[in-house]
Amino acid sequence: MDYLHLAVELTIGFAALFITTKILGKTQFAQITPFDFISALILGEMVGNAIFDEEVTIWKILFAIIVWGVLIYTIEILSQKVQSIRGFLEGQPSIIINKGKINYQALKKNKLDLNQLQTLAREKNCFSLHEIEYAILETDGSISVLPKHKYGIPTRADLNIPYKSIQLPIALILDGQLRKENLKEAGFDESWLQHQLSRQNITDYSKVLYAEWRGDEEELYITQY
Incomplete structure (x- = not known):
């Protein structure tokens, strides 16, 4: 088999499987049910066997992936809409x-x-x-x-701890790169961020491995390279 042809088939097969998995949803690789496991296994075997069979063209591989993906997607929709078959397909706790x-x-x-x-x-x-x-x-x-x-672990209510609002930590700098959308979501601008960095003697984003903001703390959590 020509190596270039094999590389093309592998690339297209990988892309097709990736797209199919994204369309079918995260249950193909997280919280896998028996049906999801069988589906993912067959999709991978289908591409793997077809790639090394010289009589199978790339179009047949794509056709098989599309047909199998449609079948899985249809059954997933049915399991969401029809409760009577959900237990059979997904299992019961x-x-x-x-x-x-x-x-x-x-x-x-x-x-x-x-x-x-x-x-x-x-x-x-x-x-x-x-x-x-x-x-x-x-x-x-x-x-x-x-x-x-x-x-059981005691809750804050059990211990009569006063209520305090919870803030979701937001990463502002990752691998030396500013996450502008996160900075905007946190309600700050670059001037504020640069001021925070200067308080820790940092003048450039590229020197920061990770910077995180939490609403209950005044200073950023910063880790440099």
Whole structure:
């Protein structure tokens, strides 16, 4: 196979898969359901096998990707509109710990053993199954945990901490480049930013690796190269 022809097919196949994934949405690579996993796997195998088959043209590859993408997109729309088939396509969450008791039948149904359950629980900072009141196995294979009352983390309301508004941190400089849209969103201009930098003896954006503004602090958080 001609190397230039192979490079062209790889490039076009990559671009087609990338565009298809963007159209289908983020569930193709995050919070993957069994259906999403199969779809992504087949799309990749389809392009990989076709590229190294000299009898398959690039147009056939694109046609196969488009047809498969349309099928996936159609089923995704149906799962959003028709609730009766959503559980079949995406799966259903399962309660594997109910009121502090491990549901063995639910573990068996989902092919989950106790060692795997302990691993998933530790990922949620629960190092003892005894601390869990409810645990739900989600469709993407992770678990959601509701600890027992005495093991739960106290909230600000529990501690009677006075209310304080929360500000989302905004990155103003990344890799020495000013993010003008972020600066505008924060409600400042370059004069203000330059003044902030000068207070830390910085005269040029290019010297700043990262600069972040938080509404509850007067000074910027700045890291230089």
